[in-house]
Amino acid sequence: MAWTDERVELLKTLWAEGLSAAQIANKMGGVTRNAVIGKVHRLGLSGRATPAKPQRGCGASQPRQEEAPVAKPARQEYKTVIPEPESISAVVLDSGDLTTVSTIKNNMCKWPIGDPAKDDFHFCGQPSAMGKSYCAHHARLAFQPPQRREREPARRPAAQIAQRRAAG
DNA sequence: CCCTGATTCGC
DNA sequence: GCGAATCAGG
Numbered sequence: 001m002a003w004t005d006e007r008v009e010l011l012k013t014l015w016a017e018g019l020s021a022a023q024i025a026n027k028m029g030g031v032t033r034n035a036v037i038g039k040v041h042r043l044g045l046s047g048r049a050t051p052a053k054p055q056r057g058c059g060a061s062q063p064r065q066e067e068a069p070v071a072k073p074a075r076q077e078y079k080t081v082i083p084e085p086e087s088i089s090a091v092v093l094d095s096g097d098l099t100t101v102s103t104i105k106n107n108m109c110k111w112p113i114g115d116p117a118k119d120d121f122h123f124c125g126q127p128s129a130m131g132k133s134y135c136a137h138h139a140r141l142a143f144q145p146p147q148r149r150e151r152e153p154a155r156r157p158a159a160q161i162a163q164r165r166a167a168g
Numbered sequence: 169c170c171c172t173g174a175t176t177c178g179c
Numbered sequence: 180g181c182g183a184a185t186c187a188g189g
């Protein structure tokens with residue numbers, strides 16, 4: 001099972017939502033929790049609702065470089081993203097099902113709605129541009145995390161222009 | 169013993 | 180890059 005962009009997106013989504021590696025692995029299928037954790041690490045994620053133990057391997061047979069002159073940004077904490085389930089209506093498939101992990105397509109908005117740990121968890125499902133992960137509505141919301149909006153309350157003209165150009 | 173994530177290590 | 184094995188904590 002290869003890690004496609006879609007798979008990775010889903011992984012990041014569920015991981016950010018607070019699901020455990022085992023839960024994610026179970027939902028995605030074809031992968032084990034180890035695989036999920038390993039991928040999470042390679043993605044630069046990791047470090048979340050678990051007590052980070054920097055003091056591991058104390059005396060164990062796990063050799064590790066203790067000298068750390070510079071603090072590496074391996075552990076970057078991100079704010080918890082809470083999607084608004086009521087801000088936009090989820091798309092209901094013709095089959096009567098919501099847009100779930102299994103039914104979501106690459107041209108559907110993958111914005112998580114509801115509790116990922118619950119059975120009613122689904123995605124926005126609004127049509128998104130081919131290759132895009134979110135619809136226009138959620139795409140903007142997804143572009144908040146790694147920026148401190150306190151410094152830059154203004155919008156991004158360039159980005160908007162780019163979008164307009166792309167759309168039109 | 170069950171769970172969790174973190175890191176290492178072979179492929 | 181991938182994931183099992185392993186490590187470490189709750």
